[in-house]
Amino acid sequence: MNNSFANSGKLYLLPTTLGDNDPLDVLPASVQKQIERIDTFIVENEKTARKAIKKLVPTKSQPSLKLFVLNKHTDPAEIPTFLTPCKNGEDVGLLSEAGCPGVADPGADVVRIAHQENIKVVPMVGPSSILLAMMSSGMNGQSFAFNGYLPIDKAARKSEIRNLERLSLEKGQAQLFIETPYRNNKMLEDLVQNLHPATRVCIACDITLATEYIVTKPISEWAKTKVDLHKRPTIFILQKDF
Known part of the structure; x- marks a missing residue:
């Protein structure tokens, strides 16, 4: 058994809907459960990410969210710092703007660094x-x-x-x-x-x-x-x- 991830938080790859429909029509309950318990997210756009989180988990406290923005304007030197919470034992969610993170999506840069830093990557099921x-x-x-x-x-x-x-x-x-x-x-x-x-x-x-x-x-x-x-x-x- 590989215990190399034992002291590290995990990076969860969290899909979102492909449009403005009921999230539970296309997302499994397992995604909802992870979003419910995770407070730190890497997102492409803060406004739409907050909207997606609220739609999936209406009771979640918005002020408790910590969001790192990753898009074409992000300084590449900043990206490794987005995973600092994982090194401190906290799980982080990578939330796609639409569909699955890391596929035709800037999140791939974070996933690459997670592997380099020996942070466990957990892909969740969702629409691609x-x-x-x-x-x-x-x-x-x-x-x-x-x-x-x-x-x-x-x-x-x-x-x-x-x-x-x-x-x-x-x-x-x-x-x-x-x-x-x-x-x-x-x-x-x-x-x-x-x-x-x-x-x-x-x-x-x-x-x-x-x-x-x-x-x-x-x-x-x-x-x-x-x-x-x-x-x-x-x-x-x-x-x-x-």
Whole structure:
């Protein structure tokens, strides 16, 4: 038995909802129990984190919360200090802005440091838009890659879309990516203009919400389809089979 974590607090990776729905519709009671007892959290945005905590545990004292903010503005030199409570025997929660921490999420930096500092990392079950989209796409769940955001520059984006299509065919691999929500409609236009008509594309939008829309069909069909993705969190998946 490994007792190397005996004197250290743990880092709990706590998922949140993917949108404004009832948290207990998509989060297990085990997440609620951890949030109920933990007072120190690493979060991406203090306001939305407090809202998420209050929604899941309405009776929790907000003044008792200690929040460390981790986002693109955080000084990297500060990040190790967020885990000081763990070294003092206190459990800390890493709370994602949406979905699961550490996946397409700045929390990965904290998790890396936790491993370096021999702090036990405890992942909790919750919704991942990437996995839920992949599950429901009908594409290759044995081999897939998440590519994050594609380039904004028109020429570079065109090149990357065609590169992902080529990789998909060569490796038999589904290729996932995202876009800033207000540019989703333009992304779909770019896919229609640059992909082979037979290439399949899945659009997985508003996952787990009442407005959820998950559809897979070839580009030839998307060219004739009207769908408004504006400001709706969306995962795009493409796969070329021949």
